[in-house]
Amino acid sequence: MQDNRTIMRALACFCILCATPRVCGCTIVKRIDVTSCGGGLYNEFGCAGEGVWVADGCKVRFQCPSLTTSSICESGERRNFSICSCSNVTSAFDDDPAACQALPPPSATQRLRATKPASGMKTSAALHFGLLQTHTLKVHTMNEILGICTHLRRFSAVPVQLHLIYSGAHLTMEMQLQLRQAGVELVLFRVLDLPVRIRCLYELLTSCMSGGAPVEKARAFMLKPLAAWVLPSHVPRIVLLDMDVALLRAPHELWANFDRFGDALLGLAREQSTMYTQHTSLARAYNGGVQLLELARMRGADEARYLAAVAAACATHRMIAAQFDVRSQPKPGRNADVRFGALGDQTLYSYLAHTQPSLVHDIGCEWNRQLGSWIASGGSADTAWLRRPDLHACPAQRCAALHANLLPLKCAAMLLRANASCANWHGFIRRLEQPARGSDTRNKHLRLALQLRSCGSEAHRYPRLALARAVRRYYSDCCVPEGGTPSSWLTVPARVTPAAASPAQSTRHAAIAAAAGTR
Secondary structure (H helix, E strand, O other): OOOOOEEEEOOOOOOOOOOOHHHHOOOEEEEEOOOOOOOOOOEEOOOOOOEEEEEOOOEEEEOOOOOOOOEEEEOOOOOOEEEEEOOEOOOOOOOOHHHHHOOOOHHHOOOOOOOOOOOOOOHHHOEEEEEEEOOOOOHHHHHHHHHHHHHHHHOOOOOEEEEEEEOOOOOOHHHHHHHHHHOOEEEEOOHHHOOHHHHHHHHHHHHHOOOOOOOHHHHHHOOHHHHHHOOOOOOOOEEEEOOOEEEOOOHHHHHHHHHHOOOOOEEEEEOOOOOOOOOOOOOOOEEEEEEEEOHHHHHOOOHHHHHHHHHOHHHHHHHHHHHHHHHHOOOOOOOHHHHHHOOOHHHHHHHHHHHOHHHEEEOOHHHOEEOOHHHHHOOOHHHHHHOOHHHHOOOOOOOOEEEOOOHHHOHHHHHHHHOOEHHHHHHHHHHHHOOOOOOOOOOHHHHHHHHHHOOOOOOOOOOHHHHHHHHHHHHOOOOEOOOOOOHHHHOOOOOOOHHHOOHHHHHHHHHHHHHHOOO
């Protein structure tokens, strides 16, 4: 075989080629992917118990000492990754977590490398926040990332390090320079670079939770629970945020939840809908918009405990999906695999909380006020939102983070990051109460400015009055009271230093500042 790279081997075994394969007993996993398969078949002869990792549509013909005929191991449409071995030559681990658990543990594998922040920040003393981007990075997304970075640091007395986990197309040098100047640590990764057991679990979960046909969104979301093996080892803990989340209190207050974890490895807020619980035996469910992950413990002392719980999620899904499909009698295309599978990480977290409650720490509803989760409950804005204070009200604590997970109102997160004052936020609520109006311009700077100025005015398919009432009733405190925070909080951040700003950038900043109601 042309590409004979050894990815993992048992610590006690030093042989690669065995003259007496029945005696050797090495545990070796070899990777066969698009870089080596070439679309053909490769023979694989070797030690008893040897494993072959086949990915990206490749296939291998190999023969074990105990077999008289050769066997084919291949990856296909159902799963992009398969493990075959002489110990179980017929197995492509058809949704069998034991096949993943039998692989070598990931603790000895090399961590991915990341770009170092240009600022020279000591990351061990920083609060680590992260964003995940699996699609090609566009200019507007880059601006959002830079805005989130500035927003986090603007009101934090403690150093904040933002990590961008990225697997999209190649970044331009200009984009890489922008990230470096902003002090964003760029983590470039490929799924194929994950440790073999983690890759096995990843493929298993994304397949079993979507009925065998992995959903693109689920494949992206499912990387978050495995962030311990995606991020570099110098990141011991991290808060992962969705792009449509705006923090309204200092980051260290959210970070303080880590000190209350106890045996937990995950920190999450409850899902503010009945999607998971209405037709199943799940007592509670969690939302993935804000998640705190104990990475060092996942890689270390709690590795076996965490991975065993993750591997058991497929069995939980089969049970919960069967309950949902029988009790709800969903319309075609709305079964549990479609509804739950597409949400990936938060579905997994809800299952973990069901089977292993000690793994999850509830960070409180104030840290993930979900603007659009009511849709998942079914029914109208009136029945599913206005009349459910038990789900959507959070009276104990003032709103600390808004999750703008309602598609027509995703601009609300950007609005609050630009100007989090209550005057600006209540202006947004008043626009929701008015008739819809649209605006457009060919000038990209003014278009972004108008998006902020008119956020809440755009036409959408939801009843405006019911939506406005619900936002006013449950989310009116999702802002920063004037005088309750440093004045720098309420100014629009510059993406670059004044000396380095180009005329185009200066125009853009002025437009955004005017739209946000502050200079």
